[in-house]
Amino acid sequence: MPDYETFQHDVLVIGSGGAGLRAAIEASAAGVSVGMVCKCLLGKAHTVMAEGGIAAALANVDDRDSWKVHFADTMRGGQYVNNWRMAELHAKEAPDRVRELEAWGAVFDRTKDGRILQRNFGGHKYPRLAHVGDRTGLEMIRTLQDHGVHQGIDVHMEICIVTLLKDGKRVIGAFGYDRERGRFKIYRAKAVVLATGGIGKAYKITSNSWDCTGDGHSLAYHAGAGLIDMEYIQFHPTGMVWPPSVRGMLVTEGVRGEGGILTNKDGKRFMFDFIPDNYKAQTADNEEEGWRYTQGDKNARRPPELLTRDHVARCIVREIKEGRGSPHGGVYLDIAWIKKKLSNAGEHIKRKLPSMYHQFKALGDIDITQEPMEVGPTTHYIMGGVQVDADTQMSDVPGLFAAGECAAGINGANRLGGNSLSDLVVFGKRAGEFAAKFAKENAHGEVDEAQIDGYAREALRPFENSAGENPYSVQRDLQEVMQHNVGIVRDEAEMLTALDHLKTFWERADRVGVIGHRDFNPGWHTALDLKNLLTVSEAVTRAALERKESRGAQFRDDYPDKDERFSKVSTIIRKAVDGSMEVQLEPLPEMPDYLKQIIEEMK
Amino acid sequence: MSAAIFRIWRGDAKGGAFEDYTTDVSEGMVVLDAVHEIQAKQANDLACRWNCKAGKCGSCSAEVNGMPKLMCMSRLSDLPLEKPVTIEPMKAFPIQKDLITDVSWNYRVKKKIRKFNPRPPDAADGTWRIAQEDIDRVQEFRKCIECFLCQDVCHVLRDHRKHDEFIGPRFLIYTAALEMHPLDTEDRLEELRKAHGIGYCNITKCCTKVCPENIQITDNGIIPLKERVVDDHYDPLGWIWKKLKR
Ligand SMILES: Cc1cc2nc3c(=O)[nH]c(=O)nc-3n(C[C@H](O)[C@H](O)[C@H](O)COP(=O)(O)OP(=O)(O)OC[C@H]3O[C@@H](n4cnc5c(N)ncnc54)[C@H](O)[C@@H]3O)c2cc1C
Ligand code: SF4
Numbered sequence: 002m003p004d005y006e007t008f009q010h011d012v013l014v015i016g017s018g019g020a021g022l023r024a025a026i027e028a029s030a031a032g033v034s035v036g037m038v039c040k041c042l043l044g045k046a047h048t049v050m051a052e053g054g055i056a057a058a059l060a061n062v063d064d065r066d067s068w069k070v071h072f073a074d075t076m077r078g079g080q081y082v083n084n085w086r087m088a089e090l091h092a093k094e095a096p097d098r099v100r101e102l103e104a105w106g107a108v109f110d111r112t113k114d115g116r117i118l119q120r121n122f123g124g125h126k127y128p129r130l131a132h133v134g135d136r137t138g139l140e141m142i143r144t145l146q147d148h149g150v151h152q153g154i155d156v157h158m159e160i161c162i163v164t165l166l167k168d169g170k171r172v173i174g175a176f177g178y179d180r181e182r183g184r185f186k187i188y189r190a191k192a193v194v195l196a197t198g199g200i201g202k203a204y205k206i207t208s209n210s211w212d213c214t215g216d217g218h219s220l221a222y223h224a225g226a227g228l229i230d231m232e233y234i235q236f237h238p239t240g241m242v243w244p245p246s247v248r249g250m251l252v253t254e255g256v257r258g259e260g261g262i263l264t265n266k267d268g269k270r271f272m273f274d275f276i277p278d279n280y281k282a283q284t285a286d287n288e289e290e291g292w293r294y295t296q297g298d299k300n301a302r303r304p305p306e307l308l309t310r311d312h313v314a315r316c317i318v319r320e321i322k323e324g325r326g327s328p329h330g331g332v333y334l335d336i337a338w339i340k341k342k343l344s345n346a347g348e349h350i351k352r353k354l355p356s357m358y359h360q361f362k363a364l365g366d367i368d369i370t371q372e373p374m375e376v377g378p379t380t381h382y383i384m385g386g387v388q389v390d391a392d393t394q395m396s397d398v399p400g401l402f403a404a405g406e407c408a409a410g411i412n413g414a415n416r417l418g419g420n421s422l423s424d425l426v427v428f429g430k431r432a433g434e435f436a437a438k439f440a441k442e443n444a445h446g447e448v449d450e451a452q453i454d455g456y457a458r459e460a461l462r463p464f465e466n467s468a469g470e471n472p473y474s475v476q477r478d479l480q481e482v483m484q485h486n487v488g489i490v491r492d493e494a495e496m497l498t499a500l501d502h503l504k505t506f507w508e509r510a511d512r513v514g515v516i517g518h519r520d521f522n523p524g525w526h527t528a529l530d531l532k533n534l535l536t537v538s539e540a541v542t543r544a545a546l547e548r549k550e551s552r553g554a555q556f557r558d559d560y561p562d563k564d565e566r567f568s569k570v571s572t573i574i575r576k577a578v579d580g581s582m583e584v585q586l587e588p589l590p591e592m593p594d595y596l597k598q599i600i601e602e603m604k
Numbered sequence: 605m606s607a608a609i610f611r612i613w614r615g616d617a618k619g620g621a622f623e624d625y626t627t628d629v630s631e632g633m634v635v636l637d638a639v640h641e642i643q644a645k646q647a648n649d650l651a652c653r654w655n656c657k658a659g660k661c662g663s664c665s666a667e668v669n670g671m672p673k674l675m676c677m678s679r680l681s682d683l684p685l686e687k688p689v690t691i692e693p694m695k696a697f698p699i700q701k702d703l704i705t706d707v708s709w710n711y712r713v714k715k716k717i718r719k720f721n722p723r724p725p726d727a728a729d730g731t732w733r734i735a736q737e738d739i740d741r742v743q744e745f746r747k748c749i750e751c752f753l754c755q756d757v758c759h760v761l762r763d764h765r766k767h768d769e770f771i772g773p774r775f776l777i778y779t780a781a782l783e784m785h786p787l788d789t790e791d792r793l794e795e796l797r798k799a800h801g802i803g804y805c806n807i808t809k810c811c812t813k814v815c816p817e818n819i820q821i822t823d824n825g826i827i828p829l830k831e832r833v834v835d836d837h838y839d840p841l842g843w844i845w846k847k848l849k850r
């Protein structure tokens with residue numbers, strides 16, 4: 002065996018977003034040695050892009066808020082197919098996790114009496130999102146990073162993990178390469194935490210950053226873990242649509258939270274046209290009331306623009322499909338109109354939404370204080386992921402933990418805005434804590450050297466094939482197919498076609514070639530990412546085919562309604578013994594009475 | 605659609621040269637789009653860093669027509685496309701490959717700065733009370749995306765290579781944010797003056813000019829810090845008194 006550089010840690014965390022950093026900090030605080038690898042530089046993970054805020058029932062702005070209301074909101078938003086225990090822990094623990102960020106140096110916006118300010122967001126009954134202007138993710142990642150570097154965590158930057166290592170049933174480390182030189186590395190660990198984020202890059206139009214290629218989902222699947230809820234992909238209703246180079250870039254929900262409205266080409270405010278029954282009681286029925294809500298009137302109900310993302314995205318698609326869209330295939334999002342209400346509207350918008358103002362000005366030549374934006378849905382977040390135990394975050398593979406976007410359960414069929422950042426710290430902490438505990442109770446496993454040679458040879462194969470197909474072409478075709486065939490509106494025929502395409506993409510991926518050498522070679526990196534993108538794309542498609550109903554983020558044209566038969570099950574994807582992908586339905590855990598009662602009370 | 609020429613530096617620590625690539629230009633494109641287009645179709649192994657393509661992560665720093673910029677926020681329509689657009693790596697850090705430099709020095713520097721250390725909580729529930737106007741300045745500094753463009757342009761690092769004696773504008777405002785944080789109790793002035801070399805800065809303001817987050821690095825950060833350092837040095841008791849009174 003060639004000599005691979007080998008590192009040894011008690012706990013290895015893969016990923017340096019909010020979840021990975023929080024897990025590493027916790028594990029380290031528990032007194033075990035911790036290594037953290039990430040394929041980007043520290044402080045640059047996708048979490049840095051989060052804008053609107055972090056949800057926690059601090060009740061600083063509206064004292065009627067409590068963990069119970071947050072829990073009920075999360076379950077309602079998720080269409081009650083969430084893992085109830087995760088939703089409960091999340092609602093209960095989020096406030097402490099936010100306060101802890103403050104103790105570590107985060108500087109949140111303040112209320113008049115000097116406490117952490119909270120803002121309105123879709124699906125949250127009360128103002129609940131702690132925030133820093135519209136750059137909350139940056140604040141969170143920087144706080145965790147700056148705290149974490151003094152905790153004795155060994156950070157390995159720009160390392161890409163290509164496979165998990167196992168000893169029998171247990172995960173005992175990971176194998177990857179450094180991007181700078183292309184040298185292989187072995188990371189031995191008693192417990193591994195996956196915190197690799199999302200899968201947005203499987204789609205053509207996405208708000209996600211480069212790293213979101215579904216690596217953790219794929220690593221876990223190939224190591225034998227189950228992936229649940231993969232059909233639920235959140236298409237954020239408002240992404241930029243013009244110019245083409247920024248298509249998909251996020252326009253924060255905060256714009257609607259501050260009073261922004263959605264209109265079609267006829268100037269009609271179409272969101273009032275259809276309000277789902279389970280939200281009727283808490284949604285405004287006139288424009289005036291909606292405006293008052295955004296301005297903090299506690300007696301007003303929220304405007305329909307702030308309904309859940311799945312619903313708003315579908316309404317936008319309907320307007321576009323029926324010919325009432327904007328010139329570049331979106332609809333209008335208008336915040337400039339508030340000048341009718343506020344004398345200093347221009348300044349107000351710039352202060353509340355500085356990055357949005359800057360983003361449109363710099364990239365779209367649009368002044369949002371003066372004219373409406375054009376927006377349309379963009380692939381944003383995956384609710385599905387590694388199935389984990391709610392309390393410990395361990396998967397069904399011993400020693401393998403997952404937290405953050407790559408884990409599943411808390412969000413059910415649809416995530417509420419702001420619930421991801423809170424998920425990252427609540428469950429990142431838990432994953433770190435229980436991974437450390439597992440590490441203390443178990444010894445290092447044995448690395449199978451012959452297997453590692455096999456992985457290395459496999460990873461280097463594209464170099465032997467320099468005349469092979471360009472990996473970027475396969476990636477582009479895959480993104481195109483997922484966008485068109487497994488997008489917001491789905492049906493069986495299109496998804497079966499997608500599966501056929503995926504089969505040929507797997508074959509093409511097998512024959513790609515790269516030019517140049519191993520030093521920082523993006524062509525090679527793209528070739529290696531293909532396996533992950535293909536694995537998650539296939540999982541999403543198979544899960545979506547299996548759920549023959551429409552619920553939350555999954556909308557099927559051929560089964561447009563909810564179906565009772567699917568109301569108490571998750572889809573679960575596993576690798577079968579013959580290597581093929583298997584999908585099954587698994588019953589959801591039964592919710593205890595005290596939680597059912599909370600949901601009843603909050604109806 | 606028209607075409608433009610991109611003159612991109614290709615090479616590694618041992619040396620390299622500019623190479624010309626021609627690619628189509630469409631409405632709204634930024635420099636990073638052109639680099640990606642070239643990477644996908646003509647030079648798969650062309651190395652560049654990027655993550656968000658939205659000006660938020662600070663990964664894609666490079667020098668475009670000689671100006672330190674985020675590639676993802678540089679519109680082609682703002683550049684003279686009748687001439688080749690040159691793209692090259694930052695100069696203040698060692699080259700790794702093509703447009704990528706080794707910025708690890710920045711991470712080492714940050715680790716040396718004393719961490720945030722808050723006063724005991726104000727309220728029984730473990731929380732603090734802070735007025736918004738007391739954190740406006742700190743929040744301005746915390747907008748920093750660590751693109752290191754200010755470090756790249758600062759002559760103390762770029763030309764004089766004082767990396768061992770000077771922490772650079774990024775970490776001066778990082779220190780300023782800690783020093784001005786209403787909850788922080790640590791005193792970093794002595795180390796600023798000695799180990800962190802604040803005296804090397806002669807207020808040329810080049811750093812402020814290139815900051816993509818428009819942070820007033822010099823006026824709001826470095827100058828007040830310099831004043832504090834001077835006060836502290838000549839009148840340490842007075843400074844402590846001021847800090848307590850704040
Ligand atoms: C524009 C935008 C705005 C958003 N705004 C909000 C908001 O306001 N509120 C909210 O709650 N949520 C928001 N979200 C969602 C939220 O930001 C993400 O869900 C969350 O940041 C995911 O964090 P994470 O820690 O799970 O993973 P990420 O932050 O995605 O980090 C993944 C890490 O894993 C590493 N990695 C991946 N694969 C590998 C590999 N193979 N080997 C080694 N390392 C690897 C990456 O390098 C990275 O460090 C937003 C999302 C977007 C796109
Ligand atoms: S103002 Fe100071 S820190 Fe900024 S570039 Fe000039 S010398 Fe460097």
Ligand code: SF4
Nearest residue numbers: 748749751752754815
């Ligand atoms: S201060 Fe500005 S230029 Fe310097 S690293 Fe931060 S964002 Fe970049």
Ligand code: FES
Nearest residue numbers: 657661662664676
């Ligand atoms: S890619 Fe993130 S700032 Fe340019």
